[in-house]
Amino acid sequence: MNRNDHYPFINTPLPYSYDALEPFIDEKTMCLHHDRHLRTYIANLNRFLEENPSLQKFSLEELLSMWRCLPCQLQAPLRNNAGGVYNHRFYFNSMKGPDIPCAAPNLFEAMTVQFGSQENFRAQFKEAALSAFGSGYAWLVLDRGCLRIVTSANQNTPLTCSRTLILNIDMWEHAYYLKHYNLRAAYIDDWFRVVNWGMAEERFMGMNL
Ligand code: MN
Numbered sequence: 001m002n003r004n005d006h007y008p009f010i011n012t013p014l015p016y017s018y019d020a021l022e023p024f025i026d027e028k029t030m031c032l033h034h035d036r037h038l039r040t041y042i043a044n045l046n047r048f049l050e051e052n053p054s055l056q057k058f059s060l061e062e063l064l065s066m067w068r069c070l071p072c073q074l075q076a077p078l079r080n081n082a083g084g085v086y087n088h089r090f091y092f093n094s095m096k097g098p099d100i101p102c103a104a105p106n107l108f109e110a111m112t113v114q115f116g117s118q119e120n121f122r123a124q125f126k127e128a129a130l131s132a133f134g135s136g137y138a139w140l141v142l143d144r145g146c147l148r149i150v151t152s153a154n155q156n157t158p159l160t161c162s163r164t165l166i167l168n169i170d171m172w173e174h175a176y177y178l179k180h181y182n183l184r185a186a187y188i189d190d191w192f193r194v195v196n197w198g199m200a201e202e203r204f205m206g207m208n209l
Helices: 027-051 060-069 072-093 105-115 118-131 184-193 197-204
Strands: 136-143 146-153 163-170
Touching: 027 072, 060 072, 072 163, 105 118, 105 146, 105 197, 118 136, 118 146, 118 184, 163 197
Parallel strands: none
Antiparallel strands: 136 146, 136 163
């Protein structure tokens, strides 16, 4: 795993080519999303940390765990920019080419117990993602031993000490608008075709913390 999780952050390449998710997520969207949107969050986070050197020693996850304890004027820029970096890296790492096989036997078994079936999980996840009004994310998290589907607005991250994050889908328009226009449900269906279930299984099993 890349340990580029301290200041100064750099925009490391995607773990696959820009066109690897075609035809479900298009190359141009991936170029713009990674090279412009994520790069901007990284530049803004580095600029914020240049101005606040006492925070430079903390990792991304530490910054996201502590923002509530900081002075008021620092909270929003830290939450937005550190969250923007964390959420995007998590999202990009949660996908893979559609033809690459991967398995998640333990996670799928837990999903079946928690949601009744894979189909039920997908339906509930899709409903949650569609319900995220405006810009945000839907997440699958492991919370005190239970799988839960949650949403977060803007660049908020549902990190708490009791939660392990398993999957997220970016529901900002820039994640899908070039290909799917306003058809958010079609984007979610396509995203399911490129989910890296192997990565989700590693996170579920605590192998990727
Ligand atoms: Mn995004």
